[in-house]
Amino acid sequence: MKYQSQKVALYYIYGALTLFAAQIVFGVVAGTVYVFPNFLSEVLPFNVIRMIHTNALIVWLLMGYFGAAYYLLPEECETEIHSPKLAIIQFWLFMAAALAAVVCYILGIHEGREFLEQPLPIKVAIVVVALIFLYNSTLTLLKGRKTAISNVLIVGLWFVALLFLFAFYNPANLSLDKMYWWYVIHLWVEGVWELIMASILAFLMIKMTGVDREVIEKWLYVMVSLSLFTGILGTGHHYLWIGTPGYWQWIGNVFSTLEIVPFFAMVVFCFYMVWKGGREHPNKAALLWALGCSVMAFFGAGVWGFMHTISSINYYSHGTQITAAHGHLAFYGAYVMLNLAIFTYALPYLRGRAPYNQQLNMWGFWITTSAMAFMTFTLTFAGIVQVHLQRVLGMAYMEVQDQIALFYWMRLGAGVVVLIGVTLIIWSLVVVPRARPATGAVRQTGK
Amino acid sequence: MKGDKNTVDCPVRDVAVDIAAPEGDEDTGGWGGLEFLPGHPLIWVLILSELVVFGAFLLVFSAVRIMDPAGFAADQLHLSPLAGGINTIILLTSGLCAVFAMRAVEHGKLLSCRVWLGATALLGLVFLIVKLLEYGAKIDAGITIDTSTFFTLYFLITGFHALHVVLGLGILCVVGIWPSRINIETGTAFWHMVDLIWVLVFPVIYLVR
Amino acid sequence: MMEHKTVSARTATWVWGVASTATILALAATFEQVPGGALIARFLPVVIIMAVASTKAWLILRFYLGLRNAQGSWTGLFAAFLIVIVVGVVFAQAAIILIDQ
Amino acid sequence: MSERLTKSAARNIFYGGTIFFLVIFLGLTLQSHNYIVTTSTNEDELTASVVAGKHIWERNACINCHTLLGEGAYFAPELGNVWVRYGGKEDPEGARDSLKAWMQSQPSGIEGRRQMPQFNLSDQELDELVDFLKWTSEINTQGWPPNEAG
Numbered sequence: 001m002k003y004q005s006q007k008v009a010l011y012y013i014y015g016a017l018t019l020f021a022a023q024i025v026f027g028v029v030a031g032t033v034y035v036f037p038n039f040l041s042e043v044l045p046f047n048v049i050r051m052i053h054t055n056a057l058i059v060w061l062l063m064g065y066f067g068a069a070y071y072l073l074p075e076e077c078e079t080e081i082h083s084p085k086l087a088i089i090q091f092w093l094f095m096a097a098a099l100a101a102v103v104c105y106i107l108g109i110h111e112g113r114e115f116l117e118q119p120l121p122i123k124v125a126i127v128v129v130a131l132i133f134l135y136n137s138t139l140t141l142l143k144g145r146k147t148a149i150s151n152v153l154i155v156g157l158w159f160v161a162l163l164f165l166f167a168f169y170n171p172a173n174l175s176l177d178k179m180y181w182w183y184v185i186h187l188w189v190e191g192v193w194e195l196i197m198a199s200i201l202a203f204l205m206i207k208m209t210g211v212d213r214e215v216i217e218k219w220l221y222v223m224v225s226l227s228l229f230t231g232i233l234g235t236g237h238h239y240l241w242i243g244t245p246g247y248w249q250w251i252g253n254v255f256s257t258l259e260i261v262p263f264f265a266m267v268v269f270c271f272y273m274v275w276k277g278g279r280e281h282p283n284k285a286a287l288l289w290a291l292g293c294s295v296m297a298f299f300g301a302g303v304w305g306f307m308h309t310i311s312s313i314n315y316y317s318h319g320t321q322i323t324a325a326h327g328h329l330a331f332y333g334a335y336v337m338l339n340l341a342i343f344t345y346a347l348p349y350l351r352g353r354a355p356y357n358q359q360l361n362m363w364g365f366w367i368t369t370s371a372m373a374f375m376t377f378t379l380t381f382a383g384i385v386q387v388h389l390q391r392v393l394g395m396a397y398m399e400v401q402d403q404i405a406l407f408y409w410m411r412l413g414a415g416v417v418v419l420i421g422v423t424l425i426i427w428s429l430v431v432v433p434r435a436r437p438a439t440g441a442v443r444q445t446g447k
Numbered sequence: 448m449k450g451d452k453n454t455v456d457c458p459v460r461d462v463a464v465d466i467a468a469p470e471g472d473e474d475t476g477g478w479g480g481l482e483f484l485p486g487h488p489l490i491w492v493l494i495l496s497e498l499v500v501f502g503a504f505l506l507v508f509s510a511v512r513i514m515d516p517a518g519f520a521a522d523q524l525h526l527s528p529l530a531g532g533i534n535t536i537i538l539l540t541s542g543l544c545a546v547f548a549m550r551a552v553e554h555g556k557l558l559s560c561r562v563w564l565g566a567t568a569l570l571g572l573v574f575l576i577v578k579l580l581e582y583g584a585k586i587d588a589g590i591t592i593d594t595s596t597f598f599t600l601y602f603l604i605t606g607f608h609a610l611h612v613v614l615g616l617g618i619l620c621v622v623g624i625w626p627s628r629i630n631i632e633t634g635t636a637f638w639h640m641v642d643l644i645w646v647l648v649f650p651v652i653y654l655v656r
Numbered sequence: 657m658m659e660h661k662t663v664s665a666r667t668a669t670w671v672w673g674v675a676s677t678a679t680i681l682a683l684a685a686t687f688e689q690v691p692g693g694a695l696i697a698r699f700l701p702v703v704i705i706m707a708v709a710s711t712k713a714w715l716i717l718r719f720y721l722g723l724r725n726a727q728g729s730w731t732g733l734f735a736a737f738l739i740v741i742v743v744g745v746v747f748a749q750a751a752i753i754l755i756d757q
Numbered sequence: 758m759s760e761r762l763t764k765s766a767a768r769n770i771f772y773g774g775t776i777f778f779l780v781i782f783l784g785l786t787l788q789s790h791n792y793i794v795t796t797s798t799n800e801d802e803l804t805a806s807v808v809a810g811k812h813i814w815e816r817n818a819c820i821n822c823h824t825l826l827g828e829g830a831y832f833a834p835e836l837g838n839v840w841v842r843y844g845g846k847e848d849p850e851g852a853r854d855s856l857k858a859w860m861q862s863q864p865s866g867i868e869g870r871r872q873m874p875q876f877n878l879s880d881q882e883l884d885e886l887v888d889f890l891k892w893t894s895e896i897n898t899q900g901w902p903p904n905e906a907g
Contacts (some may be wrong), residue, residue: 460719465756476705480729481729483725483726483727483730484722484723484726484730485721485722485725497735498734498737502737502740504740504746505741505742505744505745506741509744509745509747509749510744510747510748512747512748512752513751513752513755514754516752526742527714528686529682529683532679532680532682532683535679536679536680537671537674538743539672539675539679539712540676541673542671542672542720542738543668543669543672545720546662546663546665546668546720547665547668548664549662550665553662635720636721636722639720639721640721641715642716642719642720643713643716643720643721646675646709646712646713646716646739647709647710647713649703649709650682650705650706650708650709651709651741653747654683654685654686654688654705654750655702655705655706656686656702
């Protein structure tokens with residue numbers, strides 16, 4: 001750690017990890033309700049559990065991005081953050097808004113658009129948080145060195161904030177409502193979040209492989225170009241059955257099929273850089289997360305997304321457990337693993353823990369990743385059965401659910417294993433154990 | 448312009464890299480194989496994406512035609528192959544002008560380069576006018592994007608292509624204002640791509656029956 | 657880094673002449689078509705049209721886009737792109753004729 | 758020829774290309790907006806009651822169990838076509854009564870069955886919610902869902 005103000009990232013990382021834990025716990029609870037439908041049904045209905053599960057995810061990922069930005073901006077811009085104090089205020093405001101949202105949900109105060117359930121005052125607070133961040137980070141960027149990584153990252157975060165403004169527009173016409181709702185959801189996760197992802201991966205590659213910045217930044221431009229050239233019109237795959245014109249099927253088919261290309265480019269990029277760099281970075285765990293992120297994003301977002309993006313397939317699979325399978329692996333692979341990669345990389349420096357013992361963290365990686373993969377397979381099979389019984393044979397929804405109960409048991413099992421893995425990860429990140437002197441002969445030399 | 452500071456210091460750094468990294472086989476400049484194509488490497492990312500998109504559209508068009516050859520044939524009679532053919536020749540000619548513009552800048556003749564670029568753009572404009580007349584005729588005949596699968600794809604593919612012509616015109620203007628060799632190379636590469644796509648779109652949609 | 661040599665004015669004009677003539681020929685081929693005729697009469701024009709189109713495309717790629725200076729792998733990639741499209745279209749036509757039979 | 762390598766040019770192409778696709782996207786959305794308002798949905802029947810029903814739907818976060826036009830949680834049945842499934846096309850009054858009775862009788866409390874909470878909606882609110890679901894079922898969704906099961 002070169003710059004004092006990088007320390008503010010610690011707040012965000014711990015905040016993110018707290019909400020991460022909450023997200024997983026509520027996920028396991030939701031999985032339990034699937035197999036014991038009466039569990040908690042009087043106290044905490046499923047809709048509230050799910051709301052907390054998804055909202056906690058989105059908020060902690062965003063918090064992680066802010067943390068990552070505050071960590072890498074000073075190194076990229078070669079200057080301290082404009083105002084660390086403001087960054088801390090921003091954190092507490094964000095954390096307070098997140099916790100207030102959870103309390104509101106439990107009390108039954110929420111709005112009803114999926115993922116955008118936050119009551120209006122909390123939405124406003126989120127905008128204020130974003131404005132503080134943009135002010136702080138943009139001024140940092142302007143006064144320091146301008147690199148492709150910091151530019152792309154900040155452009156990504158600007159658009160995250162701008163697109164969120166569509167959360168305030170809720171037309172009475174349901175089809176319009178849905179069309180603009182995707183402006184937030186799709187253009188976030190399949191558009192500008194990919195900019196954030198590519199830039200953070202590029203930062204990690206520069207730091208960990210020692211490959212020349214020139215090379216990496218050029219790759220970065222190729223990756224983000226591919227992401228947006230395909231991702232923006234790829235929105236078409238959400239405009240199939242919600243009252244939008246039929247031509248979206250063609251646009252969606254062609255462009256969203258190509259959305260797999262940027263994810264493939266990221267895999268090639270990461271592995272090529274590591275191979276080319278050939279440098280042994282002491283933080284193997286962070287490298288594992290970064291490589292794992294590119295691979296799992298490719299499978300979760302790329303392959304699993306492609307599987308049901310063609311309109312003639314989506315006609316049958318839309319809104320089934322196949323969607324759930326894709327959603328779980330895509331978010332985990334692309335964005336959860338990305339955040340864990342940068343946390344794993346940054347924490348030993350922020351806490352001054354060299355040499356750092358990564359055993360626990362890497363165990364967490366393998367356990368969680370395998371369990372997520374298993375969960376995805378389970379839900380995919382559940383979805384295939386569901387599609388056949390419900391969409392082809394026309395069996396009633398609840399009867400079909402009884403048929404696939406076994407898959408929900410397996411999913412719960414996978415969920416419990418994820419919880420164990422995540423516990424290990426969080427533990428290893430919060431404690432940041434030192435390696436014992438005997439085994440810690442390799443001193444951490446990175447900066 | 449805000450980015451100007453970057454523009455100034457980038458080449459310096461680039462040169463330094465060229466000297467520092469002479470191992471040179473597969474990525475001297477760090478752009479991978481894209482390095483060896485004319486124009487800025489990133490324009491080739493765009494060009495390749497576009498070719499794949501249009502390629503996919505044309506294949507989809509052909510595949511869907513298998514389902515309903517009679518309907519496609521009937522709808523196709525509403526198209527004017529003559530207008531399409533004229534447009535093909537217009538674009539081919541504008542491509543030729545673009546080559547002349549490139550040659551001019553190579554010999555350092557900026558004025559001549561701009562004149563050829565102007566001719567290129569003018570022909571592009573004529574292409575768009577012919578296109579709009581075609582669309583106008585369709586709409587007058589009550590044909591829209593919703594009329595049938597054939598016309599959905601017709602409007603999507605040719606419309607998307609026409610928008611590329613519009614973008615191409617913009618690019619030609621930009622590189623015409625700053626006519627460095629690399630800029631002209633980049634701009635004309637994009638223009639030739641638009642030309643190339645039309646050469647494939649025209650027969651598949653207008654002629655094959 | 658490679659110096660890309662632009663084609664000579666003569667070659668460029670030649671390419672333009674060939675491509676334009678090909679366009680006119682392709683147009684003529686369409687007007688000659690008799691719908692519902694013999695098998696070959698329905699198949700051949702499509703092959704000719706696509707052959708002409710891909711030749712034009714190839715000329716543009718090589719001489720206008722400057723691919724003749726590029727490495728073999730690039731040439732191969734673009735050739736593959738053209739082949740896929742031509743084969744796709746011809747295959748579709750074959751399928752239509754076969755289903756029709 | 759090191760000018761070829763400038764990253765500022767790369768940035769310009771990235772931004773230029775992105776703006777190009779964004780403009781196309783916005784143009785198509787605008788056209789879709791118009792299509793939705795004039796063609797695929799029934800704006801004339803978007804009555805105060807339907808709008809109120811939509812708010813009730815939102816206030817109670819129905820989307821976090823059900824799907825609506827295939828979007829939402831996958832824990833409970835699709836409701837975009839529930840009006841059709843309940844026979845609303847042939848017998849609107851009967852369908853309305855059945856839907857209301859269903860919601861009033863929740864939760865079922867049956868062991869091993871998924872439980873829908875009791876939202877304590879007034880009779881008027883129930884009517885509004887049903888109006889919203891009826892309106893939703895009349896959106897032209899390109900033929901989705903494949904069958905009544907939703």
